[in-house]
Amino acid sequence: MAYQVLARKWRPQNFHTMVGQEHVLRALVHALDEQRLHHAYLFAGTRGVGKTTIARILARCLNCEEGVSSTPCGVCSSCVEITEGRFVDLIEVDAASRTKVEDTRELLDNVQYAPTRGRFKVYLIDEVHMLSTSSFNALLKTLEEPPPHVKFLLATTDPQKLPITVLSRCLQFNLKNMPAEQVAGHLRHVLTSETIAFAEASLWQLGRAAKGSMRDALSLTDQAIAFCGGDLTESAVNQMLGSIDQGKVVEIVSQLQQGNASELLKLIGELGEQGQDFTGALEDLLSLLHQMAICQVLPEAPVSVQFDRAKVKELAQQTSPADVQLFYQMGIMARKDLELAPDLQAGFEMTLLRMLAFRPQQHAGQMKITEPQTQTQTHTQTHTQTQAQAQAQMPESIIAAEAVVESAAESLVEQAKQVKQVDESAAQGMPVTEMASVPDAPHEEPSVPEAVLVQETAPVQDSPPWEEEPMQAQQPVFNHAHEEQQGEPEPQLEQAAAAEPASAPESESESESESESESESESESEPAVAEGLMPAKSGRDWTLADLTQENWVKVFNDLNLSGMTHGIASNMVFAQRQGTKLQFTLQQGQSSMLNxxxxxxxxxxxxxxxxxxxxxxxxxxxxxxxxxxxxxxRRETEHQQQAIIALENDANVASLTTAFNGQLDTNSVLPVNPIEIET
Incomplete structure (x- = not known):
């Protein structure tokens, strides 16, 4: 008898012997046992996951002579003929070779006739997505309302290509790729039944190479049996698949942990001489790092048969979790860049060298042994040394500028402390005359950098246009603190304050009315400021005699217009006036909006x-x-240029650009004060 390949010999004959796809088998078993059968089923998934196998088992369940159930007998004539592929009422169609609409019509001509032998006439259409649009249209009506004795079983690897009208008429089951552990377990059962010697690591290699396909795994096992001469060893299977020896992967991670670059390059050279696939080597490296991370979190977690459990635990204990996560992240990012390298070996070398270059200098074991106090001292010393080295390499101008900034910051902090102390004294009820006796408040002016003194003494209205409002708001705080440091207030002010308690309510009411009027004026000016314009202040009564070409801009600013009408009018000029007849000229580009x-x-x-x-x-x-x-x-451009010129001529900006070798970005300059409307 001719040899039968493992993929066909070990094809499951019922649902209970299938490996994987439990979510699909459960639904089908319940439907068969409860006699809740649909007329069309669609099985979608990649190659070798069991689409056709499930369809044939379902056909056997429907036509078993013992009745419809999820456990066909397998010995009746119907089951045997379906298994051997000669059952007359199971019509298998390869849609990839019969895509024309004529083929579909010929297939559907016999749908109305009752089955010859079986209980149901089953149409198994494989690769159904290859049918043409006309074929799908010819199939739609029959697929939606077939005769009671007809069942449609459709299989496809690309369900996105199926029309939505076909998908809506079928029960769709999406089959998943099987994990390597599940594939290796089934291969173990098959090789044990075939009495073929094997190594556990070789099964893992075959399971990973199958990429989730059981048929591919059985085909590779057939090839491995022939290559190894009936004894599947890890080295022989690796040589056949072109995959890397897992011991080499463990050695690479060990050298990474030790930081030994020369040994790493030597190992990579040996792999290159053996013609290894460096893409697969990087994947194996990531798998090992993944196992190490799991062992660091859960030491008792099971380790895949791909690696030695003892070696994985040893590496997990010797390598810090931060290093493992760093190596893994770099390896993940290197996968997409590996194809961009001049060759795969160079890309793999750069990946490992990058892991060494960015690895933290302090070892994980040292971090655990070092006491917290010693670790803090070491960190302080290292920071001081690094800062000293950095200062030694800085230009003298930068060091001087940093010294100015630091002294200014210290002075501001000292002033804040003094202001806080004065406020606390006032809150506790201390007399104003006693504030001068506070020991921490000095009577002499503190040494403040020149830039800070300029900001304190300069009036707010004379500040340059680039000064921001928050900085201006902070000026009174520093000036207030400076005034309170001068000593006791004048006694005349205290006497005046004591002599005016009776007039306080009246003054308060006046101040409230003034504040309300100020707030109303501010609220009225907010819209104009928001638009970048100050409100009109002319208040004049215009006459027709005032309407000239020279005054049109001023007249326009007082017109009560808004929205698109305002925009159209802003692009007009006054032409002439004859009595009460006014003529204007509108620019050509704005004519489409005029109505x-x-x-x-x-x-x-x-x-x-x-x-x-x-x-x-x-x-x-x-x-x-x-x-x-x-x-x-035009006025906005001139206003912008004035702000830029003021910044360029400012002494503080000049000192900063000189100290830090900087350059003023004129594109980022925005005037603080809005332009005024011509009146």
Whole structure:
């Protein structure tokens, strides 16, 4: 009798002998036992995961002579014929070779006829996604409402290519790739039944090489049996697959842990001479690091048969968790960059050298042995030495600038402490005259850098335009602290404060009214400030005689316009006036937005300003005179240039650029004060 390959010989004949896909088998077993059968099933998954096998077992369950159940007998004529592939009512179709619509129509011509031998006529269509669009359309109606004696079993490796109309008519089951442990366990059962000697590590290598496919694993096992002469050893299987010896992977991690770069390069050279796949070597390295991380968290966790358990635990104890995580992360990132290297060996070498270069200098064992106090002292000494070396390499200008910044910071901290002490004394009820006797508050002015003194003495209104509002808000705090450090307040102020208690309510009411009026004025000016313009302050009564080409920009600023109408009017210029007839010229690029509505709003705004009925005409053309919009842009540009020039001429900015060899980024300069509207 001819030899039968393992993939066909060990094909499961019932659901209970299948390996994996429990989520699919459970649903099918319950449906068969409870007689809840659908008319169309779709099995999707990659190659070799059991799509066709499940479909044939389901056909056997449906047509077993002992009845519909999840456990076919396997000995009746129907079961035997289905197993041998000669059952007349099981029509297997390869959709990859029969894609035309004529083939589908020919297939469906016999659907209405009852089965010849079995209970159901089963159509098993493999690689159904290869059918043409016309074939799917011809299949839709029959697939949705087939005769009671017809069952459709569809199998595909790419369900995304199936029309949604087909998917909606089927029960879809997605088969998963099987893990290497499950594949290795089934191979162990097969080789034991075939009385073939094997090593556990060789089964693991075959399971990983199968990439989740049981058929690929059995085919590789057939090849390994022929290659090894009936005795599957780890070295022989590695040589056949071209995979790296796991002992080499363990040695690589050991040398990484020791930081021995010469031995690492020697090991990589040996792997290159053997023609090893460095992509697989990197994957094996990541698998070992993964096992080490698990052992560090759970020492009693099981270790895969790929590596020696004792060696993995030893490496996990010798390597710090930080190093393991660092090596693993670098290896993961190197996987996508490995193909970009000049050759795979060079990319693998750079990955290991990168792990050595970025590895923390302090060993994990030292971190555990070192006491906290000693560790802190060592860290302080190392930081001091590093800082001293860095200062020795700095230019003198940078060191001087840093000294100025540090002295300024110390002075500001000292002032804050003094202000806090004065506030605490006031809160405790200490008289004002006793504040000068506080021992920690000096009477003389503290030494403050020149830049800080300039900020304290300069008035707020004279500050340069680039000063931000938070810095200006902090100025009174420093000045207040400076004033309180001068000593006791003048007695005249105390007497005046004591002599005016009766007028306090009146003054408070006046101050409240003043603050309310100020807040109202501020709230009214907020919209204009938000738009980058100050509110109009002319307040004049315009007449038609005032409307000239030179005054149009000022008149426009007082018009009550908003939105798109305001934008259109800003691109117009005044042409001429004849009595109450006004003519304007609008730029050509803005003509598409002009309509009767906007023109009516402009006329109403002009009539409200001049107090008479007007006739408005707007012509389209080129404007020789500056429009309000162009005027606004020009003044904003000039305002921006003034801010840049003020920064470039500032002494503090010049000292900073000189000390740090810096350059002013003019694109980041924004004026603080908004431009004013022409009135």
């Amino acid at each position: 009767d509505t906007h023109q009516g709003r402009m006329r109403e705004a002009l009539e409200a300003m001049f107090g008479c009925n007007l006739e408005l005409t707007i012509n389209i053309g080129k404007t020789q005179i500056e429009t309000p919009f162009a005027n606004r842009q």
